[in-house]
Amino acid sequence: MTAEPADGRLAKGERRRRAILDATARVVERDGVAGVSHRAIAREAEVPPASIAYYFAGIDDLLVATLLESVELLIADVARMREDTPEDGRAWARTIAENLAIMINERRGRTIAEYELYLLAARRPALRPAARRWIEVATGEINEGRGADAGVVKALFAAIDGLLMQALIADEPPVAADFEPALHFLLQPLSYLREVGEVTG
Numbered sequence: 001m002t003a004e005p006a007d008g009r010l011a012k013g014e015r016r017r018r019a020i021l022d023a024t025a026r027v028v029e030r031d032g033v034a035g036v037s038h039r040a041i042a043r044e045a046e047v048p049p050a051s052i053a054y055y056f057a058g059i060d061d062l063l064v065a066t067l068l069e070s071v072e073l074l075i076a077d078v079a080r081m082r083e084d085t086p087e088d089g090r091a092w093a094r095t096i097a098e099n100l101a102i103m104i105n106e107r108r109g110r111t112i113a114e115y116e117l118y119l120l121a122a123r124r125p126a127l128r129p130a131a132r133r134w135i136e137v138a139t140g141e142i143n144e145g146r147g148a149d150a151g152v153v154k155a156l157f158a159a160i161d162g163l164l165m166q167a168l169i170a171d172e173p174p175v176a177a178d179f180e181p182a183l184h185f186l187l188q189p190l191s192y193l194r195e196v197g198e199v200t201g
Contacts (some may be wrong), residue, residue, distance in 0.1 A: 017055045018108045019045045024066040029109035033116050034095045036063065060126045067117040067130040069108070074134045093187055099178035100160070104174065112168060159186050 023045035027035050036059060042049040056062040063087050073090050077099060085095040121127035132174045163182060 010146075012200075016045075016047060016051060020047065020052060020062070021056060021066050023129070024062055025070065025110065025113055028066070028113040028116055033063070033120050034057075042089050060124060063117060063120065063124075064127055064130050067114075067121075067127055070114045070117070071130060071134045074114075075137045078134075078138045090184060093180050093184040094176070095136070096160070096183050097176040098169070100164060100179050101174065101176040103164065108168070108173070111164065115168070156186050156189075 020041060020134060023041050027040055027044050030090050031040070037050045038049050038059075041052055041062070052062065056065065081099060085091050103106075117127065118131050121131035135157050138157070147160060159182075166178075
């Protein structure tokens, strides 16, 4: 029997690892973090339970990898928004509002799972770098990395987290138009900082 080429084995291994991460995200969406176990993930991913231990040192390692996978999706969202949105406060408010509406309505389960993992980082230090990564990357996108006061940016992301949390518990999930006025208000300090940078630069 011909041995499988090394690159074929690597590709197969990466597919299995990704299947485990996708399964973990689905379990967290459906059952919460408490539902994550080697047995539950193996069943969801349709892989032998030993595969979980092969790819991940433990449950924390698996949760960190799952959170990082979600963070990369958020980073891709930010990059797309940055590419498609002109440097205008109202345009940014509309773009972010539309993205938040998608997170609440079309990707509600994934958003809940992300926040469960995000909050778990308060109890499990191993998750904290992954939980902070998307904020650190997104901060670099503010004002093209120019003149973004750290306190203002921190307040902006804290407010966006708050808007999402409120939206998740609302009886009627908000649409983009519901988010836009608050976001326009929140983005005004950033517009001011950009204008100051242009004058003094």
